[in-house]
Amino acid sequence: MEDVLSEVCSSEDLKVFEKKYNDELVKGLVSSTTQFEYACFLVRSRYPADIQRGVVLLEELYKRPEEIGKRDYVFYLAIGNARLKEYQTALNYLKGLLRVEPGNRQVQELETGAAIAGGAILGVGALIGLGMALAKK
Amino acid sequence: MADCPHTIGVEFGTRIIEVAGQKIKLQIWDTAGQERFRAVTRSYYRGAAGALMVYDITRRSTYNHLSSWLTDARNLTNPNTVIFLIGNKADLDAQRDVTYEEAKQFAEENGLMFVEASAKTGENVEEAFLETAKKIYQNIQDGSLDLNAAESGVQHKPTQPGRTNLNSDSQPNRDNCSC
Numbered sequence: 001m002e003d004v005l006s007e008v009c010s011s012e013d014l015k016v017f018e019k020k021y022n023d024e025l026v027k028g029l030v031s032s033t034t035q036f037e038y039a040c041f042l043v044r045s046r047y048p049a050d051i052q053r054g055v056v057l058l059e060e061l062y063k064r065p066e067e068i069g070k071r072d073y074v075f076y077l078a079i080g081n082a083r084l085k086e087y088q089t090a091l092n093y094l095k096g097l098l099r100v101e102p103g104n105r106q107v108q109e110l111e112t113g114a115a116i117a118g119g120a121i122l123g124v125g126a127l128i129g130l131g132m133a134l135a136k137k
Numbered sequence: 138m139a140d141c142p143h144t145i146g147v148e149f150g151t152r153i154i155e156v157a158g159q160k161i162k163l164q165i166w167d168t169a170g171q172e173r174f175r176a177v178t179r180s181y182y183r184g185a186a187g188a189l190m191v192y193d194i195t196r197r198s199t200y201n202h203l204s205s206w207l208t209d210a211r212n213l214t215n216p217n218t219v220i221f222l223i224g225n226k227a228d229l230d231a232q233r234d235v236t237y238e239e240a241k242q243f244a245e246e247n248g249l250m251f252v253e254a255s256a257k258t259g260e261n262v263e264e265a266f267l268e269t270a271k272k273i274y275q276n277i278q279d280g281s282l283d284l285n286a287a288e289s290g291v292q293h294k295p296t297q298p299g300r301t302n303l304n305s306d307s308q309p310n311r312d313n314c315s316c
Contacts, residue, residue: 003149013180037176040146069173075145104142 005082005113009044017041035061036069043080055080071097078110087118144169146177154267156274163270182213186282186290187221187269192240194224194253195232200240207247215289217282219272223265224253 021038024030035057042054055077062073074093082090094111101107148167153160166185168178182188188210192199203222210220222244224235237253244251250268254261276282277291284291 004147007149009180010183017176033173036173040177041180072145072173101142106142106145106148109148 003113004079004110005117007044008046009041011045014041014045014050032061032064032067032069036073040076043076043083048084051080051083055084071100075107075110078107078114082110082114082117085117087114090114091118143171144174146174147181152266154270156267156270159274161270161274163266165266179209179213182210184288184290185214185218186273187219188214189221189223189265189269190249191223191225192235193226194235194240195226195229197234200235203243207249215286217276218290219269219276220247220249221265221269221272222249222251223261224251225256227253227260228255228258 017034017038018041020034021030024034039054039057039061042050042057045051045054058073058077058080061067062070062077067073074097078090078093078097081087081093091111091114094107094114097104097107098111144167146169150165150167152163152165154163155161166181168174168181190203190206190210192203194200207220210218214220222240224237224240226232240253241251243249250272252261252265252268254265256262273282273291277284282289282291284293
């Protein structure tokens with residue numbers, strides 16, 4: 001549990017907030033708070049399908065009018081996308097946040113982390129590409 | 138501090154310090170103080186070996202909230218978790234709204250360590266983390282903190298003799314970032 005991209009939440013915690021979300025869903029109205037809490041745990045899950053679901057819930061929250069927590073949704077969208085290895089999408093969200101808050105250290109650090117992780121994958125891709133080019137010769 | 142945004146969820150940090158000749162890696166989770174993050178931040182208490190609870194000496198409301206933070210800290214951590222009370226903004230003595238004596242008494246009544254510090258000048262900041270680590274180390278030495286217990290918050294790394302991991306959950310009532 002070293003950083004925001006690698007730490008995972010416990011499945012017990014996730015279940016608690018899943019239940020809260022489902023209970024409200026059955027009643028017909030899920031509050032922003034409940035949806036945000038559930039999404040925060042989903043993007044910290046070890047399973048990509050959960051993370052994907054968290055991203056969808058956050059996107060939906062972001063589109064709701066008059067939301068006060070849009071900055072928080074965008075940050076968690078960046079975390080979710082980076083954890084799904086959608087680094088470019090994550091970096092785009094973070095660039096947006098940095099335009100509003102250029103000095104935000106949390107955003108800067110996540111940007112560095114996502115850029116390094118994304119770059120490392122590009123690096124491996126380039127090496128494989130090179131290997132294949134050499135093999136063809 | 139115009140450009141000092143609220144923490145989003147949790148900010149992670151690590152720091153290696155030395156206590157009694159042992160290298161100790163502190164893993165620090167700076168948790169958001171806003172109510173909207175309470176559910177998220179609560180999930181980080183478990184497994185913390187120490188907690189730094191911060192209020193603002195110039196704003197009484199932050200001091201008044203301490204008992205609810207302390208309840209969370211006590212309920213969600215193990216009985217040996219070291220809890221350190223910190224009065225931030227000690228540099229703004231002229232605007233003080235909570236006396237040193239009052240906070241000291243609150244700390245004593247609740248078995249907390251206590252210091253006033255300033256994130257702005259750095260006064261007592263390093264000391265607070267060091268003292269927390271020393272107290273955790275002491276609890277390990279005298280046997281009151283069992284390293285084998287689940288969620289002790291401490292990992293001993295046998296491959297690297299003398300390196301111990303301490304999770305220290307810092308939980309400020311915001312407005313105290315040093316940016």
